[in-house]
Amino acid sequence: MGTGSFVGIAIVATMLPAIAHADDPRDAAMRDAAARAHDSEMTRQLNLKAGVAARATGQRRTVLAGGGDYAxxxxxxxDEMARYARNRARYEHDMAEWRRAVAACRTGDYSACDY
Structure with missing residues (x-):
């Protein structure tokens, strides 16, 4: 084993106790009622944010699945697909013009090189 492997093992071994005890109910830091209340409030806030995100996702799925205003x-x-098709056609047209200008420039038509 190389030196890098030993360093990696040492780092993992050092972090393992912290990872293993992250949700330990006997954590000394959670003995204080204020710390538990703070931890509980942080958890509640995270759950509220996750709930808002889940509801937003559910509402989008409801609209697409026939609930709400499906039409x-x-x-x-x-409309979005038509806009995409117009943009794609414009892009293809511009690329074709650019390719023609490059081909003309390479054949010696130096006025086409400024395209």
């Missing part, structure tokens, strides 16, 4: 969601989707 409006389909129109919005169709």
């Amino acid at each position: 409006a969601a389909m129109r919005a989707h169709d």
Whole structure:
């Protein structure tokens, strides 16, 4: 084993006790009622944020699955797809012009090199 392997093992061995005791109910830092209340409030806030995110995801799925205004969601989707197709066609056109200019420049038409 190389020196790097021993260093890696030493780092993991040092972190293992901290990882193993992260949720220890007998944690000395949680003996204080204020610390437990703070920890509980932090957990509650995280759960609230996760709940908001889950509800937002659920609402999007409901609209797409037929709940809510399905017709409006389909129109919005169709509009986005049409916008994408227009943008893609414009991109392809611009790339074709650029390729023609590059080809002309390489054949000696130096006026096309400024494209």
